[in-house]
Amino acid sequence: MSSVRLLVGTRKGAFVLTSDGRRERWKVEGPHFGGWEVYHVAGSKANPERIWASQTSSWFGQVLQRSDDGGKTWLAVGNEFSYEGDPGAHLWYDGTPRPWEFKRVWHLEPSLDDPDLVWAGVEDAALFRSEDGGKSWQELPGLRLHPSGPRWQPGAGGLCLHTIVLHPGDPARMVVAISAAGVLSTRDGGSTWAPANRGLRSQFLPEPEAEVGHCVHKVVAHPSRPDVLYMQKHWDVMRSDDWGASWQEVSGDLPSDFGFAIGVHAHEPETIYVVPITSDSEHYPPEGKLRVYRSRTGGGDWEALTEGLPQAHCYVDVLRDAMTVDSLEPCGVYFGTTGGQVYASADAGDTWAPAASNLPAVLSVEAQTLP
């Protein structure tokens, strides 16, 4: 029988949750790296027993961990993330130039077919790649050296590259998202990049439809239709049907179009999920009701999914990497909260139950579907 493994990064360590294919009872193991922030834990698509974890601390910097046995044991691998050449400067919050400085790894994106190949999105925003399982890291400097780079400015969480979308049909194509620069895409494996923000509108910008400067929170795609991208922006839920060349708003009837996380159903490329959050100053669900919203039309029309979720006095947040799906039938949907719950739905979102409670604030959740 198939099983599911959830890889959970939190403010105080990593946890591994496992269940059989019924996804009713979850075994919780951890914390791994207790006391450290774990921004992201991601498993190799080519070898699910290989897992990477970004372990970070304001005191002791960045550590990269790797497991080759499904998260039972871990080995620290390379943590040297050096920008190529003179790193130059981006804009600071006050509009003055600020030298690029590595702070942490926000997101790890393993290759679709090579167990030794993994990408890392880091703060200050840059893209790194390892071809030896994480032992050594090389920057793809063409991204940071894009002519718009000196105009990139951090969002409240820092100038972070938090999203990496690989194109399953063409390894040379990749989309990344940076807060607060926006989306950039490459068609040549990362040598050159172009902003992909046409159609985004951000009222906080002096020029709301600027080429860069948008606070994109998360971008996802369905593997069967990789040219269709879905985005949760700071405000607005967006959709692109041409791999980021243009975007249309699909917020529709959501109670709030602010949020961080967005997910796509494993088998229905037009079924997407978001968790509306009240506003950028009130990082909790509207009316204190934790609701996942599902659209079966690729956005625009949304339904609230509430069964099993707290519908009163709930003031948690769901962060950008904290929602995921498995590939079982029916599709499992998962998300973690800053209140330390991991909620699981084994029926595509119709009903929910906690897979874990009282964890540290959840930063990321990834699902591995195991044979």
Next chain:
Amino acid sequence: MNPASTAAASGSSAGAGAVGGASAVAARVRVRLPAQLQKLAQLPAEIVVQVDGAVTQRAVIDALEREHPVLGGTVRDRATGKRRPFVRFFAGESDLSNASPDEPLPAAVCESREPFVVLGAIAGG
């Protein structure tokens, strides 16, 4: 017995001549680690590293990172070589955090009578 205690009890191979200048004899320097780094590197609270030449902050941390690569980048930034802001260095009662990394460490550290202490700033309220 803690290996560091053994080293301390047996004395240092570095004489006073090592202080402030290069020595032909390697110094065995005691280093005390904060709990987080002990756990990360699976080490006891105090270890001994071998320092060739002048015993300075830089030389001790070079040795620490060489002998325990998992600690690379954890007490000083890899790119700039600067001490991480929430990490402090002490020897005895002296706060050496803002001393030059190339300044000789006190004789008590060079001679293994005192450890070189790496300390994480306290957090909480």
